[in-house]
Amino acid sequence: MRIRSLVLPVLSAIAVGVLAYxxxxxxxxxxxxxxxxxxxxxxxxxxxxxxxxxPPALTVKVGTHVTFTNMxxxxxxxxxxxxxxxxxxxxHGKSMTVAFDKPGTFSYHCxxxxxxxxxxxxxx
Numbered sequence: 851m852r853i854r855s856l857v858l859p860v861l862s863a864i865a866v867g868v869l870a871y872x873x874x875x876x877x878x879x880x881x882x883x884x885x886x887x888x889x890x891x892x893x894x895x896x897x898x899x900x901x902x903x904x905p906p907a908l909t910v911k912v913g914t915h916v917t918f919t920n921m922x923x924x925x926x927x928x929x930x931x932x933x934x935x936x937x938x939x940x941x942h943g944k945s946m947t948v949a950f951d952k953p954g955t956f957s958y959h960c961x962x963x964x965x966x967x968x969x970x971x972x973x974x
Contacts, residue, residue, distance in 0.1 A: 903968035919945040927961040
């Protein structure tokens with residue numbers, strides 16, 4: 851009898867967890883999705899949130915300005931792997947804009963958190 855009395859609360863807790871996970875994904879705008887379509891805007895924002903760059907992959911046209919904005923309480927950087935750009939330290943709420951004037955693929959990371967990586971592809 852004791853096992854039966856535990857089944858409903860356990861199933862309810864699982865259902866609440868799945869619902870919370872699903873809602874959280876929608877609130878972040880699905881930041882884990884990859885953008886392979888070239889952006890036609892001249893200004894784009896990359897959010898640094900929850901120890902991740904959003905979006906993690908971005909395609910923009912030459913001449914686009916990308917603004918990196920840190921929404922985390924921890925400090926972060928957006929630093930190109932090959933040295934093409936570096937935002938320097940961005941504390942909570944701070945931003946830095948980088949102009950992409952040449953085509954290429956730019957992989958970047960956070961100097962403080964090496965697991966944070968992303969890519970910007972710049973096309974003509």
